[in-house]
Amino acid sequence: MTQRVELATVMDRLAVDGLITEYAVTVDDGDWEAYRELFTPDGHADYRSAGGIEGDAAQVAEWLTQTMERFPMRQHLIVNRRVRFGPLEHDTGDTAQVRADYVNPMRFAGHDGDSSAPDFVCGGRYEFTLLRTDNGWRLREVVVHEKWRQASRTRQEPAAT
Template structure:
């Protein structure tokens, strides 16, 4: 593996980490360092929306804190296929979140799946221009 490939893979891993940290901490503006302004994002399989990045960003900021006030991602098995200034990326995720059980307590809702990103090299570094969230399993819904 050459130095450029190693550098690209590390930068792409940073994009994935910025994404999960932004979602988990509610730092919605940090998502601007993850997505291109015209990115298309699809959260339909987890009950969300599919739309352009600006609409999805606003939706995330409104909906996630209301339904899932505490969020925590774990990523693993990141597969990166580089092709010049483009990359397809698949990253396994596990996302447990405590939610109200409706009776004064809480329960854990979990999602497991694969984030499918199409990334592109920009003047500001690697960015995702498309994200499709594939839900493989869920528990506690």
């Protein structure tokens, strides 16, 4: 590999990492317009394993708008990112596959407890398919593979003795 190719690969990795981070931030902040802009025109997402829907970016953004109202506090942590670049029409580096694990603590709306612990936490793995476009890297597909979830138990009064 030449230095030029190595530098281009590093720059692509940074751009891909930035896009994945932007994805997490737009969901956590509820910026659904920015969420849609992260996708290619034919981009879609599949949240079925987490009880959601599959559809194009606009459909999924609309579903997220309604669903995430229940969780005003959310914080995606996307880690262990594995990036693989691939060819598109015989030009290497125009596509990327990213597999990354996530943990997502959330708080239900109307939570009136004094605990700072989240009410709901889920985790699993994302599969992102990215495409290099004239506007930079964009998401072509997002697939969520939820592996676990945990809801906090309601606090119970101690039993009378």
